[in-house]
Amino acid sequence: MLNNQGQGYDEFLHSKLHEGADYGFEPTFMPSMLFDFQKAMVEYAVRKGRAALFEDCGLGKTAQFLTWGQNIIENTNKPVICLTPLAVAGQTIREAEKFGIEAVRSIDGSMPKNGKLIVTNYERLSHFNPADFSGVICDESSILKSFDGARKSEITHFMKKVPYRLLATATAAPNDYIELGTSSEALGEMGYMDMLNKFFKNDLNNSATRRHYGEAPKWRFKGHAELPFWRWVCAWSRALRKPSDLGFDDGRFILPPLIERSHLVQANTLADGMLFALPAMNLPEQREEKKRTVRERCEKVAELVNHGKSALVWCQLNEEADLLESLIPGAVQIAGKHSDEVKEKRFLDFADGNIRVLVTKPKIGALGLNFQHCAHITYFPSHSFEQYYQAVRRCWRFGQTHPVKVDVIHTEGESRVMENLQRKAEQSTAMFGNLVAEMNNAINIKTRMNTNLKMELPSWQ
Numbered sequence: 130m131l132n133n134q135g136q137g138y139d140e141f142l143h144s145k146l147h148e149g150a151d152y153g154f155e156p157t158f159m160p161s162m163l164f165d166f167q168k169a170m171v172e173y174a175v176r177k178g179r180a181a182l183f184e185d186c187g188l189g190k191t192a193q194f195l196t197w198g199q200n201i202i203e204n205t206n207k208p209v210i211c212l213t214p215l216a217v218a219g220q221t222i223r224e225a226e227k228f229g230i231e232a233v234r235s236i237d238g239s240m241p242k243n244g245k246l247i248v249t250n251y252e253r254l255s256h257f258n259p260a261d262f263s264g265v266i267c268d269e270s271s272i273l274k275s276f277d278g279a280r281k282s283e284i285t286h287f288m289k290k291v292p293y294r295l296l297a298t299a300t301a302a303p304n305d306y307i308e309l310g311t312s313s314e315a316l317g318e319m320g321y322m323d324m325l326n327k328f329f330k331n332d333l334n335n336s337a338t339r340r341h342y343g344e345a346p347k348w349r350f351k352g353h354a355e356l357p358f359w360r361w362v363c364a365w366s367r368a369l370r371k372p373s374d375l376g377f378d379d380g381r382f383i384l385p386p387l388i389e390r391s392h393l394v395q396a397n398t399l400a401d402g403m404l405f406a407l408p409a410m411n412l413p414e415q416r417e418e419k420k421r422t423v424r425e426r427c428e429k430v431a432e433l434v435n436h437g438k439s440a441l442v443w444c445q446l447n448e449e450a451d452l453l454e455s456l457i458p459g460a461v462q463i464a465g466k467h468s469d470e471v472k473e474k475r476f477l478d479f480a481d482g483n484i485r486v487l488v489t490k491p492k493i494g495a496l497g498l499n500f501q502h503c504a505h506i507t508y509f510p511s512h513s514f515e516q517y518y519q520a521v522r523r524c525w526r527f528g529q530t531h532p533v534k535v536d537v538i539h540t541e542g543e544s545r546v547m548e549n550l551q552r553k554a555e556q557s558t559a560m561f562g563n564l565v566a567e568m569n570n571a572i573n574i575k576t577r578m579n580t581n582l583k584m585e586l587p588s589w590q
C-alpha cells in the first residue's frame with residue numbers, strides 16, 4: 130500500500146521512528162594500546178559518524194576521541210578540529226603523541242597544509258571556518274550548558290556544518306535528563322525544544338523553559354514516553370561508568386578507596402544579630418557566611434596540607450585563593466586574572482610534580498585535567514554537585530595508585546549547603562545508574578517494526 134507521496138506504508142511507519150542514522154564507516158586506525166572496551170566505543174562512534182560518548186572520568190575518553198579523529202582524517206584527508214576547555218589543549222597534545230597521532234595547536238585560526246587534528250579552546254572557535262574541517266570533537270561537551278546562549282549557538286551552528294561529529298563528557302545529565310537535548314541538537318538529531326515536547330511535559334502544560342513567578346518549570350516524562358526516549362538516546366550515544374557496564378572486565382579500572390572527610394570549622398564572628406551560629410537560610414546569607422569566615426576556613430586548609438606531599442586545593446572566592454597561597458608554603462595559584470598561557474603552564478607544572486600545592490577554582494580547572502600523582506584534595510562546598518564531582522575526579526581516576534583523601538571544610542552556617550550537596554550526589558548516582566541500565570536495555574530492543582505481517586481473518590468469517 131502506498132501513501133500519497135508514493136511511499137510504502139512500512140517505510141512511512143519506519144520514518145516515524147527516531148532511531149538515528151549511520152553516517153560513518155568501518156574504522157581503519159586502532160592503536161593497540163587501547164583497552165577492549167575503548168576499542169568497542171571507538172568502533173561504535175566511527176560507524177555512527179555522529180555520536181556522543183557519556184563515560185565516567187578516567188575511562189580514556191581522550192584516547193578514544195583522538196582515535197576517532199584520526200579515522201576521520203584518514204577517510205576524508207581533511208582536518209578535524211578538537212574543542213577543549215581552557216588549559217586542557219596542552220594535555221590533549223601530549224596524549225596524541227602517545228598514540229602516534231599528529232595533533233597541532235591553533236589559537237588564531239591558522240591551518241596546517243595536510244590533514245591533521247587541530248586542538249583549540251571553545252573560546253577560540255570564532256577564528257575557524259567549518260568548511261575547512263571534516264570532523265569536530267567536543268571534549269567535556271557538558272560545558273555547552275554552561276555557556277551563554279550566544280556561545281552555545283555558535284558551537285551548535287558550527288557543528289551542524291561539519292559532516293562528522295563527536296561529543297565526549299563524563300556528566301551528560303548530572304541533575305536532569307532533559308540536558309541530553311543539548312547534545313542531541315549539536316549532533317543534528319532532534320532539537321532541544323522538539324525533544325522536550327515529544328517526550329516530556331511540565332506543570333504549566335506548555336513549552337516554557339524560563340522561570341515563571343520565580344520558579345523554573347519542572348519537566349517530567351509523559352506517561353508513554355520513557356521507553357521510546359531511551360530507544361532514541363541509545364540511537365546516537367553510549368553511556369559507561371565502568372567497563373563491566375557493557376560486559377567488559379573492569380580490571381585496572383577498579384580504583385583505590387576514596388576517603389571523604391568533613392571538617393566543621395568554628396566561626397570567630399557571628400552573623401549580625403545572632404547570639405550563636407545557625408545555618409544560613411538563603412543564598413545571600415550563605416555568601417555572607419563564606420566571606421565572614423574566609424580566614425578560619427583557609428587556616429584549616431593550610432593545616433591539613435602541611436604534610437610535604439602534593440595537594441590540590443579548590444576554593445570559590447578570590448579572597449580565599451589569595452590567602453591560601455600566602456598561608457601554604459610552596460603553593461601556586463591559578464586565577465582568572467592569569468593569561469591562558471600562564472594557566473596552562475602552571476597546570477602542566479603541577480601535573481609534572483614541579484608544584485607541590487595548586488590553588489584554583491573549579492570553574493577554572495575542574496574539567497578534563499589529569500592529576501593522578503596527587504592523592505589529597507581540599508574543597509570548600511558550593512551547591513554545584515557537578516563541580517565537586519569533577520574536582521574530585523581530577524585525582525581519583527585511572528592511574529591513581531593511592532587512596533585519595535578529600536577534605537571538605539565548612540562552617541555551621543553552611544550546613545544546608547552540605548545537605549544539598551549530599552542530596553544531589555545521591556540523585557546523580559541514581560540517575561546515571563538508571564541512564565546506563567536503561568540504555569543497555571534499549572540497545573537490546575529491536576526498534577525496527579515488522580509491518581509485513583499478513584492479515585488473518587477471524588475463524589467465524
